[in-house]
Amino acid sequence: MTQLPRRKRPNPLFFCSAASAGDFPPPQGEEYAVFGRSNVGKSSFINHALERGGLARTSRTPGKTALANFFRVDETMVWVDLPGYGYARTSLSERDRWSKLIRDYCEGRENLMGIIWLIDIRHPGAGADLEARRWIGRLALPALPVLTKGDKVSRGQETAQGRKAVEALRLPEEPVIYSVRRHASRELFWKRFERWRGIHKGRRR
Numbered sequence: 001m002t003q004l005p006r007r008k009r010p011n012p013l014f015f016c017s018a019a020s021a022g023d024f025p026p027p028q029g030e031e032y033a034v035f036g037r038s039n040v041g042k043s044s045f046i047n048h049a050l051e052r053g054g055l056a057r058t059s060r061t062p063g064k065t066a067l068a069n070f071f072r073v074d075e076t077m078v079w080v081d082l083p084g085y086g087y088a089r090t091s092l093s094e095r096d097r098w099s100k101l102i103r104d105y106c107e108g109r110e111n112l113m114g115i116i117w118l119i120d121i122r123h124p125g126a127g128a129d130l131e132a133r134r135w136i137g138r139l140a141l142p143a144l145p146v147l148t149k150g151d152k153v154s155r156g157q158e159t160a161q162g163r164k165a166v167e168a169l170r171l172p173e174e175p176v177i178y179s180v181r182r183h184a185s186r187e188l189f190w191k192r193f194e195r196w197r198g199i200h201k202g203r204r205r
């Protein structure tokens, strides 16, 4: 197998927050959505994977990010931190606006190449994720599953939880196990991401 070239340290840049589709920036380069339940660790993941603490705001209070936030990762790629789904305590109208934002983005964004789908390693197959699974399936977009908070289970449980996730959510591939408390996660993630990106590139919808 050929070795992937070593990654350059990213120099990410936050450049846009959008509350609705009218605020989306003009599409440029490939876009990847970071998607998952509220509090699953999306912002922490973005900061860790892109090696920039404080880039995406992290919060102990779930359900706060009502915006789609756009980050330029490098010359070729943008990541979009989408609002989290499945947060019960927001008002219905707020929820409607969020899901409309997610829908408008995922269904209409012409340069969206795939979804980085974050799932809590402790609860694979929770209701909101099952719903998300059906929805992602209908979108016919490639999804790279990432189990977050890997440090919350023992090493032994990691494999078991991974298997559970594959079954419960009918994952298209083995999930990447991630923890922001482990340096090694970053390297593992990027290897998997670049491979996944390479496979799906050129197979635009």
Ligand SMILES: Nc1nc2c(ncn2[C@@H]2O[C@H](COP(=O)(O)OP(=O)(O)O)[C@@H](O)[C@H]2O)c(=O)[nH]1
Pocket (backbone or CB within 6 Å): 036, 037, 038, 039, 040, 041, 042, 043, 044, 045, 057, 058, 059, 060, 062, 063, 084, 148, 149, 150, 151, 152, 178, 179, 180, 181
């Ligand atoms: N132990 C542990 N906690 C994490 C990890 N990733 C995120 N968290 C915590 O989970 C909470 C929610 O994280 P956040 O990134 O704001 O989630 P978001 O709502 O999906 O953006 C915060 O308290 C984080 O510190 C992880 O890998 N390990």
Ligand SMILES: [Mg+2]
Pocket (backbone or CB within 6 Å): 042, 043, 044, 057, 058, 059, 065
């Ligand atoms: Mg967040």
